Ligand SMILES: Nc1ncnc2c1ncn2[C@@H]1O[C@H](COP(=O)(O)OP(=O)(O)OP(=O)(O)O)[C@@H](O)[C@H]1O
């Protein structure tokens with residue numbers, strides 16, 4: 001395996017328990033490598049485990065078995081791993097995030113991970129630009145710089161005249177573009193998007209994906225899930241999931 | 249620096265939210281008004297209710313006439329003997345003397361102001377009660393018409409709040425600031441009444457009045473017993489034991505020895521001890537209902553905020569906000585709403601009181617009352633939100649990956 005990866009998972013298994021007797025193998029022995037700058041598309045029918053996979057990769061949920069290795073050498077500069085000095089980090093490079101506690105996972109997401117949700121999940125009480133900026137509010141970045149970055153992103157996704165609109169004044173495609181800006185403003189290493197085009201018509205969906213492709217060219221890895229295989233042309237790699245397993 | 253952005257953001261959350269936040273501001277406004285009212289029933293116990301619950305008065309006989317019936321020395325004898333009784337907590341003597349034909353000066357110690365039945369703080373119409381020496385209250389719209397003999401006093405025809413009364417004799421000058429006007433019920437026709445502290449009273453009497461004789465107007469007696477123990481009967485028992493002693497045994501107008509020792513006093517004016525005990529219980533009930541109701545509502549509201557903001561919390565958690573940062577955001581929102589409600593509710597209530605003829609200064613609502621209701625309505629939001637935010641752990645960002 002190349003050490004070029006930003007995130008790597010080894011034999012990741014997720015079992016959901018339902019009641020006492022029933023259990024669902026949502027993921028079975030998944031091996032996967034995610035490299036900076038590529039768009040990986042996770043495709044599969046409903047119930048195949050796409051969401052579960054994104055959850056465990058992004059540290060929102062823990063797998064039952066297996067390792068999720070994060071390349072700390074490629075982590076955001078501000079990201080510090082508690083209890084590890086720089087020497088060890090250089091030597092080890094890959095650290096298993098499944099061993100981290102909630103606080104460490106929060107830090108991991110805070111500096112390295114961006115999210116784009118299917119239902120956009122913009123905060124309705126914040127204007128478009130504030131939604132984007134809110135990603136950085138808790139970080140030690142001057143507000144002027146935050147504003148500059150947000151404006152630059154708005155220009156990039158062609159939303160410059162919608163900065164002060166509230167989410168309910170925007171179309172679905174516009175909201176999703178705001179959500180993209182919100183994920184990107186902190187310059188994450190990996191962007192996770194679960195069905196980012198699921199609520200959009202196909203034309204708008206393709207437009208969104210084109211924009212995501214532009215973004216990945218700037219270095220972030222994009223992991224997105226879809227059940228629409230027509231969108232494969234935007235991906236560098238397509239991984240098909242079926243019943244929690246990768247099929248080729 | 250970052251914390252200010254979070255606070256600013258929380259204020260946006262509060263102000264830009266939909267109707268339900270307006271609803272909550274209104275709820276908090278009502279809550280503030282009610283809590284303040286309920287708390288002020290408690291406040292009554294340090295003020296207005298002090299005498300009606302825990303004390304009684306005895307007036308000197310015939311004080312409306314120009315000469316008093318109880319001399320200062322007789323009043324002091326009376327007081328000294330009463331204070332020696334085991335049921336007594338505090339005794340205050342209210343004295344007066346006449347300055348010329350038309351000015352009557354009364355002593356009211358600021359500490360005992362609620363014990364002066366005829367001139368207690370709730371009777372203030374304008375301004376405030378005296379708090380220290382060289383301050384005076386005047387009877388409402390009283391005017392001075394009399395010639396005050398060989399004294400030179402710079403008096404205008406009427407005296408009002410904000411004016412200064414100067415006494416001059418030889419090279420000595422005493423300036424007394426009129427701080428308030430009072431609706432007194434002292435029956436002394438044609439007298440311009442001035443209420444000052446004991447020290448100022450003695451000073452004027454000694455230096456500026458050619459030693460006019462001092463008389464006693466009334467005596468107020470507080471019995472022992474804790475007002476804040478609603479189920480305790482000490483107060484009732486003490487009042488019932490004490491009032492006959494002070495009237496029947498000690499003051500017998502037909503007994504020339506006693507009369508010369510104590511002067512002639514009227515019947516004690518005693519509250520109905522049983523009724524006031526009942527009143528005390530109801531007040532405490534109100535007080536607790538007010539406080540408990542306030543607490544429950546504040547806690548409930550903070551729990552609701554966490555519930556209403558579930559999706560926002562999930563988004564922020566996914567973004568990598570720490571729990572502390574989310575708490576700041578929600579707390580800011582909760583505090584903004586409750587503070588806004590508090591200000592609106594209180595202003596509305598003060599305006600209402602004002603239209604009813606009460607003023608802030610006659611101490612229906614004191615700073616302590618305000619502080620308590622502020623503590624309940626606004627201050628409690630902090631622990632309230634901290635308790636509610638325990639349920640953050642149940643808000644998992646995973647829910648965001650499930651389409652609505
Ligand atoms: N919290 C849970 N408890 C129990 N079972 C779950 C839970 N979440 C998911 N599952 C099960 O795990 C399997 C994978 O679910 P997952 O949500 O990852 O699928 P998906 O590929 O995202 O499907 P879709 O395209 O419908 O979103 C499904 O069989 C689902 O029923």
Ligand SMILES: [Mg+2]
Pocket residue numbers: 050051052194649
């Ligand atoms: Mg899914």
